[in-house]
Amino acid sequence: MSASRARRGRTVLAAAVTVLLAVSGCSGGGSGGAPGGEDDLRYGGAPARDADVTFQPDVVVVGDGGRSVRSVTDDGLTWRIDAKARNAADLDPGEVMFVTGRGVGRVLDIAPEGDDLLVTVGPVDITEVIRDGTFEQRDVTLSDPVVYAAGEPFWSEEEPAAPSTFGRSVAVRPLRAPVLAQRPVAPPPKRGGGADTKSHGYSVFSSCCTDGVGAHFKYDDGGVRLVGTVTLTSRRPDATFHLSIGAGRVSRAELEVSGGFGIKVEFEAGIQDGQNHRKEFPIAADFSFPIGQVAGVPLSFTVSQTLGVRTAFGAKLGTIKGSGEFSLAGSLGFGYRDGSFGPRVSHNFQRKSSLINSLTGVPVGVMGLVIEHGIRFTVGINAYLFKAGIYFELQVKYGQTLGSALGAPYAQCRGVGIGVHAVFGVGYSILEPVVKVINKFLSLLEPVTSLKIPPIKAESGIRSSKEVYTASETIPDSPVCGKPPV
Template sequence: MMLLRRLLAGLVAGAILISACGCSTSAQPPVQPEDPYSPSQMSFGSTPIPGQGATFQPDVVVIAAGAAAVESVSDDGLTWMLDPNAPGVGDLAPGKVLFVTSRGVGRIVDASRSGADLAVTLAPVTITDVIKDGSFASTSAISLDKAIVYQTPQPFWADPQGASEDGAPRIGPASYRPGVDLPTVPGIGTDAATVAGGFGVTSTCCESGVGAAFSYGAGGIKIEGSIALEMSQPHASFALNIAGGEVTNASFHLLGAAGLKLAVAAGTSPDGFTNINRALPVSAEFTVPVATILGVPLSVTVNQYLNVQTTFSAKTAYISANGEYSFSGDLGFDYSNKTFTPSFVSDPQVKTSILDSAKILSVGVNGIAFDDHVKFTIGLGAYGFKAGVYFTLTATLGLTLGSALATGSIVCRGAQLDLWGDYGVGYDIPKPVTALINFFLKHFNSTPIASSGGIAGPAKNFFDRAVVEPDSKICKK
């Protein structure tokens, strides 16, 4: 298999007959891109084609063999095992930017031999670190009904709580190179089960929406919950113009958003419990190939990130609630003249009230809060380290339920639901994940990365609903 892949790498490079350097601006005859749903392209990403109109930054090394030059990828998505004999691979060095596939893009922090392969470890880049000049746009609606599921074992960055006593992630030494194939072969699908932050998480996407169901049972606490952005025939559109390494205008729009549905139930043990505050970076992602434009293979990627926190005050407590909201419109933004103009769904309507459905069995005041960040990106990269045009929808729920023992006959109940939009051009990584990535990069004496890069508009809270019942002074203290 390895020999066959290396032969393919040589054949592809010979057939294309172009330089691996991305700095060339000379136009080449049109080359038909490979099928993004072929086994090799699904496994490692679509192959770039230099010389088709896009100008890359001078330090970008484009590997013309693309997926045929890739032997394997580490389960954290940061280390790519490449065929050292593939044209262009010999030019790779720390500080340069690797562009081997639509998923294999990043600034090189280490490149060293590992057996018969070259192990190349990458740090995230923004889109203008790769592309100097180019205009990219969808020519028709991008349907999200044929997503490729990428599912990996729990990488170190998916468990911010799984750190040593000094706060460092439990990862291998600097010489560690996990040169094995992804354990789950990517394929077209609608769901993926992973582990994040000690929770079991099942992600769903994208034909009828994007959601996550999560469960936890440890330390005397049991939690089950779910949240879903419901969509009807979801589709997207985008545009991105880059001139001289600067974004001049851009847009992203997601249409088909129809509502939000959420539910949660949690309880404590009679033998004692420990409240939790967990970050859940979900390692499964869903990708829809868009097109190879000017030789650059672009895709839509959907990632999720959750946080869950409990504030129980009593043993043998139980709380539950569910809610459903409907809305219409699109999510996205337009950017021109250095100004962002965001778009948000309008007029959310309550179909099922969280408080009306809330139940509690407890002698104290108890609460639970969780938030779900759903990020849509059109661009380059993988596993949340993706650069391009993006929009993140964040839904936050806080639920507090009291006890009649503390307030006489009155049982106080409170709930708050917020919807936020974050958007921009570049990359945006959750801060707990960034901290773990930077600790990992210390092994290579690499400069720490920022949690975001590129340009971004101001985050907007476009739906804010807080309800306290009953309407009494005791409950509003």
């Protein structure tokens, strides 16, 4: 694809994207602060050339970090940058933009607007940015994070937004408004505390990290009500990492997070003429610990979470309530060298308070509920949806059933199941709903721009997994009670 063809394509879209992003408020100005100041906090630190690090040939290092950024949408997908910033004119769809440690991605679309460029990016693996380099650091303290919260996620919508030209002629034929162009500007990050977010009808308050990583969630659709808290407990965690890349391939990777970990869940659920549902989504807030430049590359340690809830209520009326807490492991991590993985989980599972003994409720039919909590630790580059680097993710699943109070011949059935699974590697992974919406956006662009960019993938890089713990318990121990839904 030639540069002139790319520029012709984005000129066609310029008017449309200008109107759409003007409505979404994407024109907020950067503060122009010095490196290490407000701009670095909001947009990430700038990369620097280092004799020991080689970037891939299609990486375009833009400007002076956050001072070249005017604003970014709250999902981190569209960056408004100074069109006169160093190397900005060299950006074209298909290349990799590297403006800050949070502003890294494969360019999907560029549209000029006044003195700025609106650059929409997709995910890249860290080996698509770094060709050669070694990065390591010990004892990264995980306290006082920078909190980056997003708004209502765009992928929670079933369909893209309706066509709109806002009273202007933007092309020969009306364009269906690209769903990715209608997001608000990211609010300024804050230090410490937590974040309130919304997604798929859930209100979520997430927090990190001194006493653990957790999420308190609420859902009420008028017929189903859910309230709960899931937590990976810890005591003053810290991290150590090492990453070696040569000729665009990972030769060695290590990540270990220490802090004495446990898991904890509390929930209340009820149904009254509602419908069962199943939801899974990333919680729209990152907790980031800037590490600074390591061999010229601005790295961060980032903690992110996902939440999944599946109801299996066997009647139109009933309630269930419970809580439990368990110790899990002293440390979490893995090692990789020359094609072989070695999980590092100092397993020590013990019950601190019983989940099965806590189950209560008034079920007219069987009440089943599964809650899934994902916690991912990433050392690397990029923001929110597209974090890439070394990662370790713990996936915790709680399943519980409470039998009908009307149908129990001898005693009411109670059952719980707990599954803890680890996924780790070097690269990135994205939930399928996000992938579908972004690829829909690309399909909308193609007939207008004549640019063919391959669909993004849900994951990239090297990875492995390990079952850390799984167990189930039923009271009474009878075939009539079945097994809990994990």
